[in-house]
Amino acid sequence: MKARTLMVSLLMMMTAFAGCLGSESTSEDSNVLRIISYDAFGISDEMLSSFTNETGIDVELTRAGDAGGVLATALQTREGDLYDLVLGIDNSYLGAALAADLFQPLDVDRSGLSARAIVSYDGNLAIPFDAGSVCLNYDSTYVDGENVTVPESLWDFTTSNWTGKVAVENPRTSSPGRAFMIATATHLGEDYDDWWAAMNANDVIVSDGWTEAYEVHYSAGYGVWNDGFIGDARAVVSYCHSPGVEAYFGDNWTNSVALDIPGASFGQIEYAALLAGSKNGEAAKAFVEWLISEEINAQMPMLNLMYPAIAGGELPEDAGYRWHSVVPTDAVVSPAEIDANIADWLDTWDTSMA
Amino acid sequence: MRVRAVFVMAWTCAVLVPLILAWGELSSVAERSIWDTLSSFEDKFQTQGAIGFTFQVAALSTLLTLALGIPLAWNLGRYRWPGHAFLRGLFTVPFVMPSILVAMGFLALFDAWPIMRREGALWALLIAHAWFNLALVVRFCEPLLATLDPELEEAARLLPHGETRWQRMRNLWAPLMWPSVAAAGAMTFLFSFTSFALVRWLTPGQRNLEVVMANQSDWAGIQIPELGRAPSEIVMAASMVQMLTILTSLALISWLQSKRMRMVTPTIEDARSSGSGWSALHLMLMAGFVLAPLVALTFSSFQIRGEWSLAGWEAAFAGSRTGIGVSEALRSSIGYALLTLAIALPLGYILADTIQRVEQTRPRLAMAIDLLAMLPLAISAVIIGLGVLIGLLRTEPALLREWWIPAYGHVMLTTPFVVRILLPAMRGLDPDFENSAALLGARPFRRLVSIRLPLLRGSLIVSGCFVLAISLGEFGASWVVIRFTEWTTLPVLIDELLGRPGFDPVPRAAAQAGGVVLLGLTMVLFMAVERFRPLGRGGDF
Numbered sequence: 001m002k003a004r005t006l007m008v009s010l011l012m013m014m015t016a017f018a019g020c021l022g023s024e025s026t027s028e029d030s031n032v033l034r035i036i037s038y039d040a041f042g043i044s045d046e047m048l049s050s051f052t053n054e055t056g057i058d059v060e061l062t063r064a065g066d067a068g069g070v071l072a073t074a075l076q077t078r079e080g081d082l083y084d085l086v087l088g089i090d091n092s093y094l095g096a097a098l099a100a101d102l103f104q105p106l107d108v109d110r111s112g113l114s115a116r117a118i119v120s121y122d123g124n125l126a127i128p129f130d131a132g133s134v135c136l137n138y139d140s141t142y143v144d145g146e147n148v149t150v151p152e153s154l155w156d157f158t159t160s161n162w163t164g165k166v167a168v169e170n171p172r173t174s175s176p177g178r179a180f181m182i183a184t185a186t187h188l189g190e191d192y193d194d195w196w197a198a199m200n201a202n203d204v205i206v207s208d209g210w211t212e213a214y215e216v217h218y219s220a221g222y223g224v225w226n227d228g229f230i231g232d233a234r235a236v237v238s239y240c241h242s243p244g245v246e247a248y249f250g251d252n253w254t255n256s257v258a259l260d261i262p263g264a265s266f267g268q269i270e271y272a273a274l275l276a277g278s279k280n281g282e283a284a285k286a287f288v289e290w291l292i293s294e295e296i297n298a299q300m301p302m303l304n305l306m307y308p309a310i311a312g313g314e315l316p317e318d319a320g321y322r323w324h325s326v327v328p329t330d331a332v333v334s335p336a337e338i339d340a341n342i343a344d345w346l347d348t349w350d351t352s353m354a
Numbered sequence: 355m356r357v358r359a360v361f362v363m364a365w366t367c368a369v370l371v372p373l374i375l376a377w378g379e380l381s382s383v384a385e386r387s388i389w390d391t392l393s394s395f396e397d398k399f400q401t402q403g404a405i406g407f408t409f410q411v412a413a414l415s416t417l418l419t420l421a422l423g424i425p426l427a428w429n430l431g432r433y434r435w436p437g438h439a440f441l442r443g444l445f446t447v448p449f450v451m452p453s454i455l456v457a458m459g460f461l462a463l464f465d466a467w468p469i470m471r472r473e474g475a476l477w478a479l480l481i482a483h484a485w486f487n488l489a490l491v492v493r494f495c496e497p498l499l500a501t502l503d504p505e506l507e508e509a510a511r512l513l514p515h516g517e518t519r520w521q522r523m524r525n526l527w528a529p530l531m532w533p534s535v536a537a538a539g540a541m542t543f544l545f546s547f548t549s550f551a552l553v554r555w556l557t558p559g560q561r562n563l564e565v566v567m568a569n570q571s572d573w574a575g576i577q578i579p580e581l582g583r584a585p586s587e588i589v590m591a592a593s594m595v596q597m598l599t600i601l602t603s604l605a606l607i608s609w610l611q612s613k614r615m616r617m618v619t620p621t622i623e624d625a626r627s628s629g630s631g632w633s634a635l636h637l638m639l640m641a642g643f644v645l646a647p648l649v650a651l652t653f654s655s656f657q658i659r660g661e662w663s664l665a666g667w668e669a670a671f672a673g674s675r676t677g678i679g680v681s682e683a684l685r686s687s688i689g690y691a692l693l694t695l696a697i698a699l700p701l702g703y704i705l706a707d708t709i710q711r712v713e714q715t716r717p718r719l720a721m722a723i724d725l726l727a728m729l730p731l732a733i734s735a736v737i738i739g740l741g742v743l744i745g746l747l748r749t750e751p752a753l754l755r756e757w758w759i760p761a762y763g764h765v766m767l768t769t770p771f772v773v774r775i776l777l778p779a780m781r782g783l784d785p786d787f788e789n790s791a792a793l794l795g796a797r798p799f800r801r802l803v804s805i806r807l808p809l810l811r812g813s814l815i816v817s818g819c820f821v822l823a824i825s826l827g828e829f830g831a832s833w834v835v836i837r838f839t840e841w842t843t844l845p846v847l848i849d850e851l852l853g854r855p856g857f858d859p860v861p862r863a864a865a866q867a868g869g870v871v872l873l874g875l876t877m878v879l880f881m882a883v884e885r886f887r888p889l890g891r892g893g894d895f
Contacts, residue, residue, distance in 0.1 A: 039850060039853035039854075040853055040854055040855060045673075045678075063850065065572060068572050068573070069572045072572040072573055072576060072581075073572075075576050075577075075578070075581075076575065076576060076743065076747075077743070077747060077751070077754070079747060079751070080746075080747045080751030080754060081751065082751060082754055082755065096578070096580075096581060100578060170399075170400075170569070172400060172569065172570070172573075172585075173569045205558075205559065206399070206559065207558065207559070208554070208561075208565070208569055210855070211852075211853075211855070211856070212558055214855075215856055216558055217558070222659075222856055222857055222859065223856075225658075225659040225660055225859065226461075226856065226862065227458070227461040227462040227464075227465045227650075227654055228461030228462075228464065228465065228471060228555070229465070229471075230468075230471045230472060230558070232472070245855075245857045246857060248857070249857045249858055249859070305855060305857065339580075342580065343580035343581070343583075343584075346584070347584065349399070350398040350399045350400055350584075351397065351398065351399075353399035354396070354397050354398050354399045354402050
């Protein structure tokens with residue numbers, strides 16, 4: 001008898017819980033804007049609710065890994081009408097998305113965008129909302145100018161000074177890794193596979209994600225404070241403004257320096273785009289206009305750790321954020337070129353690094 | 355019988371349909387055969403060394419786990435200790451701990467020994483695997499040791515082949531214990547083979563097959579050849595190797611389990627004696643080993659950049675970094691866990707019941723159902739996730755937005771455990787009770803409620819507890835389908851916090867704080883339930 005009472009009460013408890021979960025189920029009304037973005041997307045809940053208060057549009061945010069995961073999910077579910085707006089596909093993936101006719105036009109006023117934001121693509125299918133360059137960062141306590149000088153070419157990293165001391169990300173699993181790989185392919189041209197093979201011979205450290213490369217391996221980042229820190233890498237692929245972010249959160253102090261080798265960095269631009277199947281264009285337009293409005297977009301350096309996309313948008317001066325950041329000379333490569341070559345570049349990379 | 359057939363069919367569909375859909379999708383993009391892909395594994399960065407590493411880690415982890423686990427099971431099983439139930443609970447808890455938290459705990463622990471992050475990284479992984487799987491050895495071996503008739507050992511002492519301790523080991527204990535030890539070993543092999551979070555965090559730069567598949571999961575099955583071809587080929591080949599290996603060890607486990615039940619007749623009595631000081635010391639050391647990473651993680655959650663701080667805990671509960679706090683996430687987690695329990699427990703019961711009833715007459719069929727019940731443990735989450743996604747997209751995409759869909763993954767993952775726990779308990783039931791009741795005119799439902807369920811009460815509670823704990827800590831299956839903020843579970847919240855760039859140190863501490871809450875909850879659950887497990891019973895877990 002006891003067992004029965006137990007089961008009945010358990011069943012009742014479960015129904016109650018199921019009920020309270022179920023009641024939260026979203027309604028199908030058109031005033032819900034369904035957004036898909038990457039895990040690290042930094043718009044806070046308070047900001048989203050202020051958007052809802054201003055416009056009456058509810059926002060439902062789904063997270064799908066990194067920029068690649070966002071595109072992959074959008075492609076995989078394109079028949080399903082699951083999302084309206086994609087946030088965070090960057091110019092390294094844009095070519096593939098455009099080739100697949102994934103988006104429909106989004107008619108927002110683009111006149112306020114900076115030149116840097118529209119350098120890769122200037123059209124209404126994808127609206128830039130932030131930007132930042134991917135490049136190598138180095139530990140200034142190691143590069144002392146005497147025993148080790150500041151590298152001037154990518155080939156410097158194939159010398160014995162850097163054996164086992166450079167951390168990069170796997171381009172098949174990491175967006176910064178992929179961006180850097182594209183920069184090297186454009187910058188090095190025919191020497192691309194040779195350079196990576198030389199890096200492999202020089203024991204380059206390859207991590208599957210930015211987090212592991214930067215916080216586990218890099219000796220001049222915040223990883224020194226973390227459990228499991230190794231610190232064997234004196235240089236790492238990250239953003240050219242990562243040292244600025246380090247300073248901003250570290251009382252204007254950092255050992256990390258961004259390295260500007262002209263043409264060996266990738267200017268990453270992140271876009272908002274309306275999925276072809278969506279019938280929620282008006283709400284999407286309102287959201288994107290809000291996202292690139294002066295008030296919100298100027299906050300990108302704090303919210304999403306990226307440069308604003310609007311003209312005149314800058315990193316804040318506070319705590320050395322801007323002072324420690326570098327705007328490098330990026331590799332010149334269009335989304336269409338990337339789309340045409342990416343499969344080859346990736347396959348070559350896989351073979352050179354084996 | 356018809357009801358059982360329906361349940362078995364439903365389960366079969368739930369397991370096999372996603373598998374078939376995923377394979378269909380992958381093979382439609384792949385251009386090379388599985389064999390071709392496998393033979394070029396060593397020439398490509400993404401897959402290089404993965405197969406060797408996977409087998410090496412699984413084999414070494416199994417050896418280390420047995421080396422640590424057998425003495426512990428002996429010590430726990432043969433001697434009587436104060437707080438025995440507590441100790442048994444303590445040694446079981448690691449097994450249901452979410453592996454990403456275990457990884458964080460070990461990272462915190464090894465922070466004091468940098469060598470474990472460099473040259474000793476493989477050892478770090480093996481130790482973590484041993485920590486994680488210790489419960490298997492204890493649970494498989496301890497019940498038998500605790501109830502084996504002491505007269506057997508007394509008799510062995512008098513015989514010429516049992517005079518010394520070593521001889522008794524060889525001639526009495528080894529033949530008695532080997533199926534239990536082997537089953538625990540096979541199970542450990544399985545879980546070390548498919549280990550993901552521990553490999554990813556503890557051995558940087560090394561990939562096992564599960565990590566390889568997870569790495570390719572975004573693009574596997576995408577119907578654009580330039581993007582989807584290579585990942586699809588890799589996932590197909592890796593999952594094939596994994597599935598064949600796991601199915602082999604599952605078949606072995608199933609066979610060992612039925613063998614064990616036939617050869618051993620334990621007494622109902624407590625056969626334990628009191629232990630020596632050395633045994634007590636050993637037990638305390640092992641308890642320390644189990645607690646160490648948990649304590650290290652707790653300490654770490656109170657630290658920010660090397661200084662003591664409550665900021666992580668505050669952020670975790672206020673939800674200031676994620677929009678939702680630990681308590682809300684915990685509520686969703688508990689909701690999913692209870693829903694999973696409501697499905698997995700009856701389902702697992704019926705599967706186990708069917709296997710037990712069928713095995714007398716048709717042992718092959720019973721074995722097949724047993725393997726089917728265990729199959730989710732052999733299929734990578736990558737494959738199940740892809741299969742569910744494709745299946746729903748082709749039939750009813752709107753379902754993907756339903757809040758209860760993630761429970762599907764939880765049910766898939768927990769039902770095998772219910773079967774493994776209930777099946778031995780059912781085999782141990784004396785059929786006379788039910789037969790007499792039937793003779794007295796009790797109808798099947800009445801016999802179930804008044805005899806069978808009360809007799810299985812202990813095992814039912816233990817398996818329910820496993821379901822709750824595994825569901826509460828489930829990270830992997832949650833990504834299977836779309837994640838919405840409103841139903842963010844605690845593990846997903848932790849995962850999200852860990853996914854942030856750590857320039858701002860608070861989210862990481864908040865993730866650790868959330869982890870400590872999850873660990874605490876699981877621990878309380880297991881300590882509380884341990885007293886329901888009768889001595890010598892509780893099946894295999």
